[in-house]
Amino acid sequence: MHRHRKVSLWFVLTMIFALLLAACAPAATPSGGEATTGESSEVAAEPAEKGGDLVIAFPASSEPASLDGHIDPYQPTWLFNSFVSDPLVVLSPDGEFLPSLATEWESNPEGTVWTFKLRDDVMFQDGTPFNAEAVKYNLERIKAPETASVQMAADLGPVESIDVVDEFTVQINYSEPWVTLLDAARRIPLWSPTAAAEYSVTEFDKHLVGTGPFLLDEWIANDRIIFTKWEDYGGWNPIQNHDGAAYLDSVTILFIGEAAVLGSVVSTGDADIARELPPTYREDYQNSDEYQFLTGFQAGTGLQQVFNVRNAPLNILELRQALLYAIDQEGLNDLLYDGAYLEQKGPLNVKHPCYTSDVETMYPYDTAKAMEMLEAIGYRDEDGDGIREAYGVEGVEDGTPLTIRWTTLHHVEIGEAMQAQWRLIGVDLQVEQVAGPIQIDMVNNRDFDLIYERQRSPDPMILDMIWNSRWDEPGGWAWTGFADEELDGLVAQLRTVGDFEQRCDIAAQAQVKIMENALMAPTLSQPVFYALAGNVRDFQLASEGNYFYLHNT
Known part of the structure; x- marks a missing residue:
C-alpha cells in the first residue's frame, strides 16, 4: 500500500x-485572500x-x-x-x-x-x-x-x-x-x-x-x-x-x-x-x-457552441468549416472584454493540462476563404440583401436564406458580435438566450442549430462525455449527432487509460479530429x-x- x-x-x-x-x-492551512488560479490584488491586512x-x-x-x-x-x-x-x-x-x-x-x-x-x-x-x-x-x-x-x-x-x-x-x-x-x-x-x-x-x-x-x-x-x-x-x-x-x-x-x-x-x-x-x-x-x-x-471546454449536424445545411462539413474561418476571436475579445478573456481554438481551453496547440492554426480568420467555400456549396446572395440563399444545396429548398440559430444561456454579447462577423460572409445569425431547463429540453428534442455546451474539469474525460456518440441520448452530453468510430474509439479510452501522459496524447488526437470535422465553434474562454x-x-x-x-x- x-x-x-x-x-x-x-x-x-x-x-x-x-x-x-x-x-x-492534517488540515491544510491555505493562504487567505490570494487567487490560486490567477492574479490577485489585496488591501493591506488588518486584524479581522x-x-x-x-x-x-x-x-x-x-x-x-x-x-x-x-x-x-x-x-x-x-x-x-x-x-x-x-x-x-x-x-x-x-x-x-x-x-x-x-x-x-x-x-x-x-x-x-x-x-x-x-x-x-x-x-x-x-x-x-x-x-x-x-x-x-x-x-x-x-x-x-x-x-x-x-x-x-x-x-x-x-x-x-x-x-x-x-x-x-x-x-x-x-x-x-x-x-x-x-x-x-x-x-x-x-x-x-x-x-x-x-x-x-x-x-x-x-x-x-x-x-x-x-x-x-x-x-x-x-x-x-x-x-x-x-x-x-x-x-x-x-x-x-x-x-x-x-x-x-x-x-x-x-x-x-x-x-x-x-x-x-x-x-x-x-x-x-x-x-x-x-x-x-x-x-x-x-x-x-x-x-x-x-x-x-478553470480548465475545461471554454465558451464553446456545438453544432447539430443531423440536418441540412449544418450536416455539410464545408459549411461548418466556412463558419469557423469567419470567427475573429481577437476582435471579439478586444471589442467585448478589453482583451481580458482567453482565445480558444479547439474543444479544450488553453488552461487544460491536455490542451494541444495543434488546433491553433486550423482555422485562421479568413473571410475570403469562408465566402469562397460558401459559394462552392451553393450559397449565393441573389437578391442583394446581404444574406446568402441556397441554390442546389442538398437537403435545402432553393432560395432558402442561410439562417443559423445561436442558442446560449449567457454571454449573449458574444452571439451579437458574431452576428456582425458572420453577416460579413452573408450568414444570418439569430441569437436567442434561454434558461437552463429550456436548453436541456431543446437538446433532448434535438431542436437547435448551434448551442452553448460547457464542461469544466481538468480531466480530459470531458471529451468522451461530449464527443462519444455512445452518449447521444436524452440526458447525455453528446449533443451534435456526429458519429464516427475513430473518434468514439479515441475518447472512450479516456475512461480506461490510467497513465496521464498517455491520456493527454489521446486527448490531443481527439481535439484535432473534432476540429477537422468542425463540430464546434470555439469562441473565448472566460476568466x-x-x-x-x-x-x-x-x-x-x-x-x-x-x-x-x-x-x-
Missing part, C-alpha cells in the same frame, strides 16, 4: 491503476473580526433550476452544495486530493473496485449518523431513474453494485474500469438519507441536509439563497484551518440581473463579494486600495473576476477558479 499525506490530481490520474492510497494529512453576514452577488444566470446537485447539472449548484455538504475527498487550492469524509481510499489494479474508509465521528445536520449506509444511499439515489440525474450519474460512471463492508467502509464495484472516480467524489454532495426520504425528489432541494458548515435556511427564487452557520459542525473539511464551526454567521447569495448593478454592488456596500464581475468594471476594483480583486481560471470588500478575510479560490471555500472566511 502506498500512503501519502496528500494526493496530487495529476498523480492520481497518472497512477490510477496502481492506486492504493490512504491519505492522513470573526463572524458576520457575508453577502455574495452572482449574475442571475447562475441561479440553478434545482439546488440538488444529484439532479442539477450546472456548476453553481455544486458550489452552493459545498456550503451544506462535505464530500468524500477535497481538491485543495493547489490541486491535490485531500481526505474529507473519507480517510482512506484504494482501487484494485484494474480500476473496477474502489474502497473508501470513512470518518467515524461525523453526523448529518439533522442528527442522522454518517456511515457507509449513508454513502450507499446517496450513490444509489444518483443512479436511480426517478432521480433523473444527468451530469452526476455520468460522472459516477457504470456502477454495478455498492457494498457496505462494515459500518465505516464502502465498496463501489464497476462493470468496466473507472479511473476518474476521485474527480467525481470531490463534487458529489452527500445528503442525509433521513431528510432525502422525507421529501420527493423535486421538493428536497428546498430542504437540503448535509454535513457541511452551513445550513440551508431559505431559497427565494429569482432573488437569493440564505445559508446560516451550523453550530455543531466538526470541521471535517481539510480546507478548514480551525476546529469547530465556521466563522461566518450567515452567507447570502444574491442573484443580480443587471450587469451595471453587479458591477457596482460591492462599491455601493450592497454586497461583500461580486462573482463574475463584468469585465468593464475590472479596473474599478483592480486599481483601488479599498478593495480586493481576484482572477480565477472569473471577483471583487471583494476590503474587510473580507481568508476568502479562498479553489484550484478551479469558479469554486471557492468559505470555511475560514
